[in-house]
Amino acid sequence: MxxxxxxxxxxxxxxxxxxxxxxxxxxxxxxxxxxxxxxxxxxxxxxxxxxxxxxxxxxxxxxxxxxxxxxxxxxxxxxxxxxxxxxxxYNEYQQAVHGEIENLRQLAELLADPAPVERAGRLLAASRPLPVLGLRAASSQARGFSYFAAKVHPDVRPLDEGGTLLADRIDAARRAGASALLCFALPRHPKEVVEALEYARGRAGLTVVTVADSAFAPVAAHSDLLIPAAVGTGLAFDTACAPMLLGRVLLEAMCDALPDAQARLEEFDASAVARGLFME
The missing domain is CATH 1.10.10.10 (Winged helix-like DNA-binding domain superfamily/Winged helix DNA-binding domain)
Structure with a gap:
């Protein structure tokens, strides 16, 4: 390609x-x-x-x-x-869509080498618990990843709110056995995110895996493994189709590294049916 x-x-x-x-x-x-x-x-x-x-x-x-x-x-x-x-x-709305299509095309080319994603999947699977950081614009990415990851990973801890408790929650995860932290970092990059990664990596000793909009994002210096996925800039507010998809790809890689992932999914499905959780 x-x-x-x-x-x-x-x-x-x-x-x-x-x-x-x-x-x-x-x-x-x-x-x-x-x-x-x-x-x-x-x-x-x-x-x-x-x-x-x-x-x-x-x-x-x-x-x-x-x-x-x-x-x-x-x-x-x-x-x-x-x-x-x-x-x-194209009108401006169509141009925004085509811009995202180009971002997805770039992501597909990046994934031609699956080694970084596979390595990330192993790191995330091995971390018990797994803290997932994402503030402001990236908070929805962190929450979405955490929602699905909790179906296969035994202990996922979303960190989607900043403030003075953030370092405490990173420390708590580390004391509980965490070895890695997943971060979603999107523009505009909050200063708190950079500070949190510096703390997590330097003070808590966690391996930081980051999904960011660019390899040159401010979080790059505080990440052990950064995988870029561009955001769309054609509208008043950035769009993040590629980072979201990359998050799902990381979920897949993490599932591949969890030997009991399929069993956990089947257990959840059985429970959901018994509880009448979803409309059929």
Missing amino acids: RDSPAARLQELFEGRRLTPTQRRIAHSMVRRAADVPFLSSVELAELAGVSQPSVTRFAVALGFDGYPALRRHLREIVPAETGAGESDA
Whole structure:
């Protein structure tokens, strides 16, 4: 399968030691991968919310003489897509849907290598209990994952509210035997999430598995295993189809690593029938 423009850009940045400002530029480039080769340094600076000199320094940090050299390279690795003008025929709602379709396509290409997800599944399955963190925009992702995970995992603990008790709940999970923490991190990234991951990983000694909108998200420095899934930005509020689907993929990988997952599901189904829980 041919790499997407975003995947090609991702490869350009992998393994680089970038400053927070440079990660912000890289993140913006990945999110607008098809457009970036045709942006001026001023336009890219505006897109990323940084200064124009920061864009020039970013290009030099990647090993280019300046931004023009970087842009020439981008035009080689991210050629113009045929039929790009077709988007003009769509209204803004359709464009948002097509944007999410592209995010899902990128996720499918990422999952061509299943090793990171399989590793994550083993880490999550082995953690008893399993804390699942997600605040603000990501709280629904954490709750959704926790709801389904509780059907197969013996002790899932959603952490979907911030505040001073958050560290206490991480400590309680660690004392109870937790070895890993799953985090859903979506923009805008709350400061509390970064602080919680720093605490969970540095103080509590948990292995942090993160689903984030980009490999350059602020939580990356505090994650042992980060799997990116882009959010849609075509509407007033971001859409998160790809992160949600990635969460379900992680559930599948966790089930594969739990030898009694099928038995637990059958037990729940039998109980649900006996209780008349669902409409048939």
